Amino acid sequence: MDLKEIQNLIKFVANSGVAEVKLEMDDVKITIRTTLEGNVTEATYVQQVPVQNILPQAAAPQQIAPAAAAPAAEQPAAEQTNNYITIKSPIIGTFYRKPSPDKPMFVEVGKTVAKGDVLCVIEAMKLFNEIESEVSGKIVKILVDDMSPVEFDQPLFLVDPS
The missing domain is CATH 2.40.50.100 (RNA polymerase II/Efflux pump adaptor protein, barrel-sandwich hybrid domain)
Structure with a gap:
């Protein structure tokens, strides 16, 4: 959903007289709230929802260095907890x-x-x-x-x- 579609949605909701609309799609959550007096838009929230396939790949490079050092330190503790x-x-x-x-x-x-x-x-x-x-x-x-x-x-x- 691009910015133009979001703006059109806000105008449509403001003119419809509805107090609140929530729209959830695969990667976007939108909440539009309007006031009853004059149908003025009060707040608009656009939230990008991270796609699950992208998140683990982005996190993997950050964990490489700490993960290499951690097993050496945790091995004695793991032997004790066995x-x-x-x-x-x-x-x-x-x-x-x-x-x-x-x-x-x-x-x-x-x-x-x-x-x-x-x-x-x-x-x-x-x-x-x-x-x-x-x-x-x-x-x-x-x-x-x-x-x-x-x-x-x-x-x-x-x-x-x-």
Whole structure:
């Protein structure tokens, strides 16, 4: 969509008496808002939406140098985490480390947990789901901040089973 077409669209919406029009195409999102008095255009937003095929190619050259140095530094850490068990989120929702704001945290780093102990709650659609430990062991790392959104299968905790 070129500038001439956008200008024609703005004039058409202003003359039509409509208060707001939103138009979304593959690579462009346009919102046109007008006032009711005199049909004067109040605000026009044109937003280019990046095409997914172009974005990864543009980002790839920037990541080449840091990626080469990072694996050497992360290898010892990766070897240490191989002994740990990762507890992942079974659902999408909001991660909470406490049962309520005035209660203490379920677990802290360094705390020993038994299989079946509650580690956190994940709120999904106004339901609070208790996430229990799948193994007995010691909490090594908490990978998600309190009150953060989590995805399905996202790592939440690292547990040392030894």
